[in-house]
Amino acid sequence: MFEPIGNETLRTMKILVNVMPKPSVLDPQGAAAAEALKHLGLAGVGRVRIGKIVEIELPDNTEESEIHRAARELLSNPVIEDYSITK
Amino acid sequence: MKFAVIRFPGSNCDQDCVLALNAIPGASADFVWHKDTSLAGFDAVVVPGGFSYGDYLRCGAIARFSPIMQAVKSFAASGGTVLGICNGFQILCESGLLPGALVRNKGLHFVCKHQHLRVESTNSRFTRAATKGQVLNIPIAHGEGCYFADDATLAALNANDQILVRYCDTQGQTTEASNPNGSRENIAGICNPKCLRPNAPPRTRLRPRPR
Numbered sequence: 001m002f003e004p005i006g007n008e009t010l011r012t013m014k015i016l017v018n019v020m021p022k023p024s025v026l027d028p029q030g031a032a033a034a035e036a037l038k039h040l041g042l043a044g045v046g047r048v049r050i051g052k053i054v055e056i057e058l059p060d061n062t063e064e065s066e067i068h069r070a071a072r073e074l075l076s077n078p079v080i081e082d083y084s085i086t087k
Numbered sequence: 088m089k090f091a092v093i094r095f096p097g098s099n100c101d102q103d104c105v106l107a108l109n110a111i112p113g114a115s116a117d118f119v120w121h122k123d124t125s126l127a128g129f130d131a132v133v134v135p136g137g138f139s140y141g142d143y144l145r146c147g148a149i150a151r152f153s154p155i156m157q158a159v160k161s162f163a164a165s166g167g168t169v170l171g172i173c174n175g176f177q178i179l180c181e182s183g184l185l186p187g188a189l190v191r192n193k194g195l196h197f198v199c200k201h202q203h204l205r206v207e208s209t210n211s212r213f214t215r216a217a218t219k220g221q222v223l224n225i226p227i228a229h230g231e232g233c234y235f236a237d238d239a240t241l242a243a244l245n246a247n248d249q250i251l252v253r254y255c256d257t258q259g260q261t262t263e264a265s266n267p268n269g270s271r272e273n274i275a276g277i278c279n280p281k282c283l284r285p286n287a288p289p290r291t292r293l294r295p296r297p298r
Contacts, residue, residue, distance in 0.1 A: 021190075025235055026269055028195045077145055077181065079188040080235055 011060040015067060016086040019076045020051035051081070090116040091129040093159065093175075095139035095150050100173065104135045121153040126162050134159070136173025136228075146189060146231050147177035156182055166281055168212055173229055176276075185279055186244065187236030193269025197230040202267055204275050205255040208248045211278045222259045223252070227267060234270035234277075244277060252276040 021027045027049050034048035054075050058067070067085055076083040092104045101118060108116035116133070119126065126132060140149035150156065156178070163169045163184050171179035179185045192198060203224050206217040217223070236244065244250050253273040256265040261273040 024237070025190060026193055026233060028191050028193050028269075032195055074148065075144070077148070077188050079180075079186075079237070080190055 012057050013060050013062075013087065015056050015058060017054040017056065017067075017071045017075050018051065018084045018086060019054065019071075019081050020049060020083070022080055022082055025080045088114045088130045089128060090114060091119040091126055091132045092116050093121060093132065093134050093155055094118045095121045095137070095153060095178075097138040097140055097142075098135050098174070099137035100135040101137070104133050104172070108133070119155060121150070121155045124154045124158055126155075126158045126167075129162075131168040131170070132159055132162055134169065134171040134175030134178050136175055139174055139178065142174075142231075145177075145181070146174060147179075147181040150174075150178045151181045160184065163279075163281065168282065170213065173232070177231065185277060186240045187234055187277070189231050190233045190235055191231050192229070192233050192267070197228070198232070198267045199226075199228040200267070201225065202227045202275075203255050203257055203259070203265065204252040205259045205261060207250045207253055210248045211251055211282045213276075213278060213282065214251050220259060222255060222257070229268070232268040232270065234268075234274045236271060241272060244274075245272075247280055248283060249277050249280065250274055251278055 021030075029050045030048040033050060034045050037045045037048065056067075056070075071083045071085060072078060090104075090108045092101050092108070094101045105116040105118065108114050117129075119129075121139075139147065143149055159169060160182060169179065169184065171177075171185070176185070177189045180188050201224055203222050206214055206219060206221040206223065209215050209217055209219050250272070252275045253261045254266045254268075254270065254275050255261045255273065266273045
């Protein structure tokens with residue numbers, strides 16, 4: 001995607017920050033969804049965990065370390081969640 | 088003693104706090120808007136409950152970036168007393184002023200009822216008027232009050248006497264059945280090391296105890 005800024009063009013990218021509760025943290029939402037999936041008739045339902053995905057548009061040249069900083073310091077809470085980044 | 092009650096968009100227990108604090112002889116309370124940047128003139132800060140910023144992202148995650156929170160952090164760092172209740176507790180955890188985090192109640196339900204708490208430590212400025220082992224009966228109301236901290240953090244909290252109250256039954260037993268939200272070790276309230284009595288500044292210790 002190109003967005004004109006003045007006389008220059010800036011290439012942007014979309015990145016996905018995937019945030020999941022740590023395995024050691026209770027995930028009652030996941031447990032409730034697991035029960036509901038069984039009621040739906042889905043066979044062999046194991047553990048279900050519910051996290052979130054944050055999609056961010058950023059300039060193409062954004063430093064990897066800056067994306068990690070955002071994921072670590074705001075988008076996830078390292079006490080209870082793990083994150084991964086997909087470009 | 089003058090209390091600041093921080094008001095975020097979505098705070099809903101701020102008026103209760105001001106009402107309660109103004110009822111204490113010798114105490115007065117005023118609202119401080121989250122866009123304010125100064126706590127000058129205040130002796131203590133209360134971060135009240137509610138749903139700051141609609142609980143977007145995580146409870147308390149956005150409130151941490153409010154201008155007033157920089158002042159609250161400096162206030163706490165210089166030994167000032169900061170009390171976080173409910174969403175305020177979440178905000179203090181998200182801000183790094185308290186260890187751990189609060190997640191969705193184990194039973195998924197919003198819990199609103201009277202609950203027994205056992206006083207674990209009287210070594211803090213928050214619990215010094217209580218006796219160790221005393222059972223209190225207080226109202227609770229929260230949907231995300233399940234306290235989580237890793238094993239190392241829990242061990243440090245225990246070792247440093249930072250756990251102030253735990254959920255218990257009428258007899259003061261901290262059973263699983265008396266834990267309303269799945270909090271680790273039935274923890275209902277903690278403090279940071281600066282609030283332990285030996286570190287309390289004389290200014291705070293000389294104040295009359297609120298009754």
